[in-house]
Amino acid sequence: MNAYSHEALHMLAHMPAEPTTPEPVLTVRGLDIRLPLGADRALAVTQANLQILPGQTLCVVGESGSGKSMIANAIMGLLPRPKVEPVAGEILFDGQDLLCLSEDQLRELRGSRMAMVFQEPMTALNPVMRIGDQMAEALDAHLQLPAADKRRRIIAALTDVGLPEPERLIDAYPFRLSGGQRQRVMIAIAMLLEPSLLIADEPTTALDVTTQAQILQLMRALQKKRGMAMLFITHDFGVVAEIADHVVVMQTGVVVEAGPARQVLRNPQHAYTKKLLAAIPHGNVRETQASTAQPVLQVKDLCKVYRTGGGFLRPAREVVAAERISFDLGRAQTLGVVGESGSGKSSLGRCIVGLAPFDSGDILFNGQRLSSGAALRRQAKGKIQMVFQDPYASLNPRHKIGAAIASGPIAQGVPKAEAMRRTMELLELVGLGPEAAERYPHEFSGGQRQRIGIARALAMEPSLLVADEPVSALDVSVQAQVLKLFAEVRERFQLSMVFITHDLRVAGQMCDHLAVMQRGRIVEYGPTAQVLGNPQHPYTQTLIDAIPSLEHRSDEATAEHRSRA
Amino acid sequence: MTALSEPALAADTPPAKNKHRSTFWRRFCRNRGALLGLAILLLVALLVCFGPLLAAHNPWDMVEQPFLPPMEREGFAMGTDTMGRDILSGLVLGARISLLIAVISTLVSLLIGVGIGAISGYFGGWVDASLMRFTEMFQSVPSFALALVLVAIFEPSVNSIIVAIALVSWPPVARLVRGEFLTLRQRDFVAAAQLAGQSTPRIILAQILPNAASSIVVMASLMVATAILLESSLSFMGLGDPNLMSWGYMIGSARTVLRQAWWMAVFPGVAILLTVLAFNLVGEGLNDGLNARQDGKTK
Numbered sequence: 001m002n003a004y005s006h007e008a009l010h011m012l013a014h015m016p017a018e019p020t021t022p023e024p025v026l027t028v029r030g031l032d033i034r035l036p037l038g039a040d041r042a043l044a045v046t047q048a049n050l051q052i053l054p055g056q057t058l059c060v061v062g063e064s065g066s067g068k069s070m071i072a073n074a075i076m077g078l079l080p081r082p083k084v085e086p087v088a089g090e091i092l093f094d095g096q097d098l099l100c101l102s103e104d105q106l107r108e109l110r111g112s113r114m115a116m117v118f119q120e121p122m123t124a125l126n127p128v129m130r131i132g133d134q135m136a137e138a139l140d141a142h143l144q145l146p147a148a149d150k151r152r153r154i155i156a157a158l159t160d161v162g163l164p165e166p167e168r169l170i171d172a173y174p175f176r177l178s179g180g181q182r183q184r185v186m187i188a189i190a191m192l193l194e195p196s197l198l199i200a201d202e203p204t205t206a207l208d209v210t211t212q213a214q215i216l217q218l219m220r221a222l223q224k225k226r227g228m229a230m231l232f233i234t235h236d237f238g239v240v241a242e243i244a245d246h247v248v249v250m251q252t253g254v255v256v257e258a259g260p261a262r263q264v265l266r267n268p269q270h271a272y273t274k275k276l277l278a279a280i281p282h283g284n285v286r287e288t289q290a291s292t293a294q295p296v297l298q299v300k301d302l303c304k305v306y307r308t309g310g311g312f313l314r315p316a317r318e319v320v321a322a323e324r325i326s327f328d329l330g331r332a333q334t335l336g337v338v339g340e341s342g343s344g345k346s347s348l349g350r351c352i353v354g355l356a357p358f359d360s361g362d363i364l365f366n367g368q369r370l371s372s373g374a375a376l377r378r379q380a381k382g383k384i385q386m387v388f389q390d391p392y393a394s395l396n397p398r399h400k401i402g403a404a405i406a407s408g409p410i411a412q413g414v415p416k417a418e419a420m421r422r423t424m425e426l427l428e429l430v431g432l433g434p435e436a437a438e439r440y441p442h443e444f445s446g447g448q449r450q451r452i453g454i455a456r457a458l459a460m461e462p463s464l465l466v467a468d469e470p471v472s473a474l475d476v477s478v479q480a481q482v483l484k485l486f487a488e489v490r491e492r493f494q495l496s497m498v499f500i501t502h503d504l505r506v507a508g509q510m511c512d513h514l515a516v517m518q519r520g521r522i523v524e525y526g527p528t529a530q531v532l533g534n535p536q537h538p539y540t541q542t543l544i545d546a547i548p549s550l551e552h553r554s555d556e557a558t559a560e561h562r563s564r565a
Numbered sequence: 566m567t568a569l570s571e572p573a574l575a576a577d578t579p580p581a582k583n584k585h586r587s588t589f590w591r592r593f594c595r596n597r598g599a600l601l602g603l604a605i606l607l608l609v610a611l612l613v614c615f616g617p618l619l620a621a622h623n624p625w626d627m628v629e630q631p632f633l634p635p636m637e638r639e640g641f642a643m644g645t646d647t648m649g650r651d652i653l654s655g656l657v658l659g660a661r662i663s664l665l666i667a668v669i670s671t672l673v674s675l676l677i678g679v680g681i682g683a684i685s686g687y688f689g690g691w692v693d694a695s696l697m698r699f700t701e702m703f704q705s706v707p708s709f710a711l712a713l714v715l716v717a718i719f720e721p722s723v724n725s726i727i728v729a730i731a732l733v734s735w736p737p738v739a740r741l742v743r744g745e746f747l748t749l750r751q752r753d754f755v756a757a758a759q760l761a762g763q764s765t766p767r768i769i770l771a772q773i774l775p776n777a778a779s780s781i782v783v784m785a786s787l788m789v790a791t792a793i794l795l796e797s798s799l800s801f802m803g804l805g806d807p808n809l810m811s812w813g814y815m816i817g818s819a820r821t822v823l824r825q826a827w828w829m830a831v832f833p834g835v836a837i838l839l840t841v842l843a844f845n846l847v848g849e850g851l852n853d854g855l856n857a858r859q860d861g862k863t864k
Contacts (some may be wrong), residue, residue, distance in 0.1 A: 385760055
């Protein structure tokens with residue numbers, strides 16, 4: 001009975017007889033966290049207040065840079081001191097102020113009474129240690145158990161998180177596991193000593209949508225079983241709706257809204273919360289536009305196999321990225337290619353623009369048959385352009401924005417003055433203004449860089465634009481703006497687009513047709529409304545079900561409401 | 566054309582604007598050693614520029630009695646060598662030769678190394694494999710031994726020494742540049758340049774190379790130091806240019822009398838030590854200043 005420690009009992013005894021709220025597991029009061037000099041603001045977190053009750057989940061929501069992870073790290077004592085340091089307030093856990101504890105005392109608590117799950121499951125496990133040994137470390141740090149006991153407990157923990165064949169897994173190395181399985185192992189490690197507080201810092205952000213749904217379900221089930229408190233950090237309101245009891249919304253280090261999840265989601269009070277909620281892809285399906293006679297892009301039986309490794313005698317490992325892919329794309333139409341990571345959707349995009357060669361099949365662009373790879377790029381003369389996923393990698397850090405945009409047309413023989421004039425117009429068009437031309441990429445935010453990426457693609461006056469996950473690296477409010485920009489330039493330039501995304505909500509909003517890809521094949525193809533509204537393939541159905549949505553809980557709520565009325 | 570979309574919302578604010586150059590200087594200056602190194606290098610540079618004015622004598626002329634200890638006589642602060650030549654004059658004029666050889670040989674080996682490394686890293690596949698095997702051929706021979714053989718084959722002269730040093734010091738550059746190119750060419754901005762139809766040489770020179778420049782600059786500063794040492798070693802072995810006074814030659818000619826006349830070897834030795842140390846310190850400072858990538862990868 002860990003939950004009722006000395007202090008808790010003591011406090012219970014002295015509390016006025018009020019049967020309502022149990023003691024919070026964790027209370028953060030007036031927390032200030034300082035940033036080093038020269039950062040964009042003085043305090044990463046200003047006057048944060050929050051508390052978590054046993055058996056409940058508190059979601060801290062905010063965009064990148066809002067300071068939400070700082071709070072988690074402050075609780076665990078993981079801040080990079082002394083540059084980033086709590087300077088005011090208290091963090092009460094088990095009646096102790098964590099900020100006053102020594103490193104040794106903190107270590108005593110970490111792992112046993114409070115545990116953490118990180119965002120990146122691929123890097124959170126040590127690649128050269130067996131799963132079992134890594135889990136045993138947590139046990140060894142706090143308990144002294146005989147080897148057989150340890151093994152039994154580890155296997156039980158692995159079984160708890162729903163991993164198959166735990167007896168074999170315990171001796172396996174992390175590389176055998178997928179991202180979702182690794183995150184399960186991380187959760188198992190965190191849960192080994194039955195902590196009373198679990199901190200999860202964006203635990204599902206790096207995962208596919210179906211895996212995310214499974215992990216969220218697992219965390220909910222474990223919480224119910226163990227009755228622990230959970231501090232869940234996320235930027236996704238869909239996830240909040242799935243898992244939260246209470247919500248704290250943060251903006252630039254300040255808690256702007258706090259309250260029960262249902263109340264915050266259905267009736268947000270603060271303008272920032274309203275803005276975030278409004279920015280979530282609304283899922284309104286775009287009406288399929290009638291296509292014209294001559295398709296801009298025709299793909300017929302496209303096949304692409306990646307061969308890796310292999311030598312003189314060893315056979316190469318083969319990964320099928322695309323198998324007999326066929327579709328047509330009309331003028332000013334958008335095809336959405338959706339699927340999970342590894343489904344081959346990005347490879348398909350790279351084949352179409354000529355960044356990767358394909359093995360067989362045909363790509364017809366405005367009726368002209370194109371060869372594969374570099375030859376395709378030459379034949380297309382820059383009329384097939386791409387917008388990339390990572391806004392930080394897609395601009396050359398050593399080139400000024402203006403030069404980066406103008407260099408494409410100049411390479412195609414457009415006179416320099418003309419290219420610069422077009423660049424200025426495009427910068428204006430994407431909402432940045434001509435003064436951006438003289439600046440370097442590092443002076444821009446992610447969303448602005450993505451606008452620059454779009455301007456660079458448009459500078460070539462393309463007739464086909466391939467967008468590879470163009471908004472998945474962006475915060476949700478920025479994402480909405482960039483999607484709007486895509487829609488606007490599509491209408492204005494009558495652009496045909498291949499829009500690659502893992503987010504069905506985004507795809508539904510942007511695309512006329514959808515192609516659902518699984519293991520290199522298109523398993524379902526059709527007008528967006530039809531695919532989303534009446535999915536034929538079980539995989540499509542799985543994808544749709546896995547979307548975290550605000551409706552889940554609010555549906556329950558309305559039902560409740562009705563029954564009361 | 567008017568703006569279709571409203572400008573980015575306040576939430577999407579750009580990172581704090583910091584000027585590239587000032588950040589570099591701030592980082593560089595934080596490294597005290599680098600500042601010291603820079604000071605020494607400036608001193609050496611002055612010596613190189615105004616050496617002839619400072620040197621009282623022709624370093625080859627016998628101007629005093631041999632084996633004159635330092636500070637013994639007016640005008641011979643560092644004494645004279647076995648033949649009665651002024652050591653201070655030798656030191657001052659030797660700086661020119663040592664640095665000239667070091668800098669030019671470094672430039673030549675950069676040219677070879679960057680060229681091979683860039684082609685190897687950019688094209689990959691069999692081009693990469695064969696160029697790297699070729700590089701390994703050079704790496705598998707001890708570089709000093711190879712330099713000795715090369716200088717011995719062509720007669721010792723400034724040119725042959727430069728060629729020899731350059732030929733033995735390019736492989737690490739090629740390795741470094743290849744590594745940088747291998748990762749940089751995967752970046753999306755290279756793909757964007759390809760889609761825009763830019764030519765391959767242009768992509769290599771204008772897109773990728775500037776991003777690899779900081780590592781190359783750091784490496785170059787360290788290579789100058791190694792080249793000074795190599796040149797000194799060659800001269801010490803008697804394979805220097807017989808017509809030119811260099812630090813290595815001075816030590817080499819003094820080694821037989823090291824026990825009787827310490828000053829003949831110590832002064833040029835200290836000169837080499839300080840200069841090499843300075844280059845290393847500056848290299849480290851450049852590394853601090855340039856390589857802490859603030860181009861977004863740290864985000």
